[in-house]
Every structure is written in structure tokens, then in C-alpha cells.
Amino acid sequence: VCCLEMTTKRKLLGRLVPCRCFRGEEEIVSVLDYSHCGLQQVPKEVFNFERTLEELYLDANQIEELPKVIHVLLGGARAEPIPDNDLSSLPTSIASLVNLRELDISKNGIQDFPENIKCCKCLTIIEASVNPPVLMDPFELIHFFFGGGRLVKLRILELRENHLKTLPKSMHKLTQLERLDLGNNEFSELPEVLEQIQNLRELWMDNNSLQVLPGSIGKLKQLVYLDVSKNRIETVDLDISGCEGLEDLLLSSNMLQQLPDSIGLLKRLTTLKVDDNQLTILPNAIG
Secondary structure (H helix, E strand, C coil), X not given: CCCEECCXXXXXXXXXXXXXXXXXXXXXXXXXXXXXXXXXXXXXXXXXXXXXXXXXXXXXXXXXXXXCCHHHHCCCCCEEECCCCCCCCXXXXXXHCXXXXXXXXXXXXXXXXXXXXXXXXXXXXXXXCCCCCCCCCHHHXXXXXXXXXXXXXXXXEECCCCCCCCCCHHHHHCCCCCEEECCCCCCCCCCHHHHHCXXXXXXXXXCXXXXXXXXXXXXXXXXXXXXXXXXXXXXXXXXXXXXXXXXXXXXXXXXXXXXXXXXXXXXXXXXXXXXXXXXXXXXXXXX
């Protein structure tokens, strides 16, 4: 029986990944892949490799709880990918992962975050999409992360399918945020705080309840990608022309009857999707 697995994604990196039947304690093992193994808990044998282990993949299992000593195993980890499990909380020991840069807890049942997660000051990517309504109100949850200037180095924030309706004003402190995914939530209007996140390059707000794409969007000069498809948008403001760096604009599946001529001023635009609307004519400025 072969005791080595290599997933398609990691095959590109050319690394052999021991599976859970591997028992060579004397071997130098830096990567362990337990993805799609039907596990209900983190295998105890992984701690045999705690001195050399650099990456541990536990995605797509049924793990309900992470061991309190997970920081011993992942002390030098830069990424902790544990999506698609049954976690309802994170151990407080996660605060000991001072080098942690990426945290993927999507597709779990996370209901709360330990207060001391704010000690993970190196976090630049948080993927928390597709979790149930948390014990804290979504507004309070976001404020918990970003209030007082915590996690100001964050570059990527994924918050799809979290029943969000608004964002806290404190998010303007995320001066390095480049990608924000708010798709599949309950926004009825564009959050005002977005216009203050000047370095934002990618914004997903698809599958919400927006009725207007306001002029404030034009203040995002660095924006390259904007997805507001599958909303209820009836009007796109003239000031969208302010998004001078915009390359991709997705307006599919809305209620648009017309587009502003100012779209023609978006000189870098290469992709414009307006299918499934009520348009009868396109602006001459589009050419």
C-alpha cells in the first residue's frame, strides 16, 4: 500500500506529503497532508514531527476541536488552513502563533473567537467565509478584530456568507487592505467606510441587496476589480469614472435599464459584464 500522497495543488510544488499511515519518527517530515481523511480529531502521531513540521493540512474533515497544545505543533507556522471542518471555536493557545500570517477557518461552525487572538499581530489574511451567525453580532465581531488598531497589517479579508448588514467605522484603520470579499451577505447599501480604504484593489459585493452603486465608489482610485453582480442595482452613479484603475466591472443580474456615459472614461476597463439586466441600449461612450 502506498504511504505517500500528493494533492494536485501541492504537486505543482513538487513535494511529497506523507499520509497518516506514515510512521517514520526518524524521518525529517516538513509537510503533512491529512485533507479528506474523514478525521474527527487531529491525529496524535503528528506530534512526532513537531521539530521539523512546517505545514499541516487538515481541511475537509470532521474535526470538532483543535488540541490546546496546537501551538507546540505549529509554533513556527505562517499559515493555519483548517477549512471545511466542524470547529465551533478556536483554542486560546492560538495566540502563541506569533508568526501566523494566514488563518483559514472557512466552512466551519465558529461561534466565537478567543480574546487574545489579537496577539497574532502578523496576520495578513483571514478567511472566515461560510460560518453560521456568531454568538457576537457580526458588527461586534468585526469591531473586535479591528477596533483599537488591531490587525492593521491585514491585506486580504474574506467574509462571505456571514449575514453582515454593515461594517464598523474602525475598518478605515485597515490602511493596507487590498482585497475584501463581502459577497453573499445582507448589505442593502455600500458601506460608507469603504471609501476610506484607499488601497483597496479588489471588492466583491455580489449576491447582496444593493439598489444603487453610489458615487462614493469613485473615491477608490486603486480599485482594479469590482463585482456587484446579483444585486438589485437600478442606478450606477456618474462618479464611477473616478475608479480610474478599474479593469473588471461585473454588473450582471441586476435591474439596470441604462448605464452612465461616464463608464466610457474608464480607460483601463477590459471586462464589462452587464448580462441579465433590462438594458435596451449601451452608451455611445463605450464605443
